[in-house]
Amino acid sequence: MADIKFEITKQIAVLSESPKGWQKELNLISWNGREPKYDIRDWAPNHEKMGKGVTLSNEEMDKLVEVLSTLK
Numbered sequence: 572m573a574d575i576k577f578e579i580t581k582q583i584a585v586l587s588e589s590p591k592g593w594q595k596e597l598n599l600i601s602w603n604g605r606e607p608k609y610d611i612r613d614w615a616p617n618h619e620k621m622g623k624g625v626t627l628s629n630e631e632m633d634k635l636v637e638v639l640s641t642l643k
Contacts, residue, residue, distance in 0.1 A: 576603050577601065583596075592616045593613045593622070
């Protein structure tokens with residue numbers, strides 16, 4: 572399996588935390604040196620491990636914010 576490189580360029584929010592200390596976070600992450608994208612996923616303490624998540628472009632994040640604002 573290829574080595575995946577990432578850099579958390581901006582930590583935006585912790586959305587929740589599990590009893591084991593893993594946190595679901597919203598961050599801006601640069602994957603393999605590319606332009607940072609919005610990313611929602613679970614992280615172990617100190618970001619030493621990550622769970623599955625979803626990565627969104629700026630346009631996708633704008634659409635998500637638009638849709639979520641209609642739900643309340």
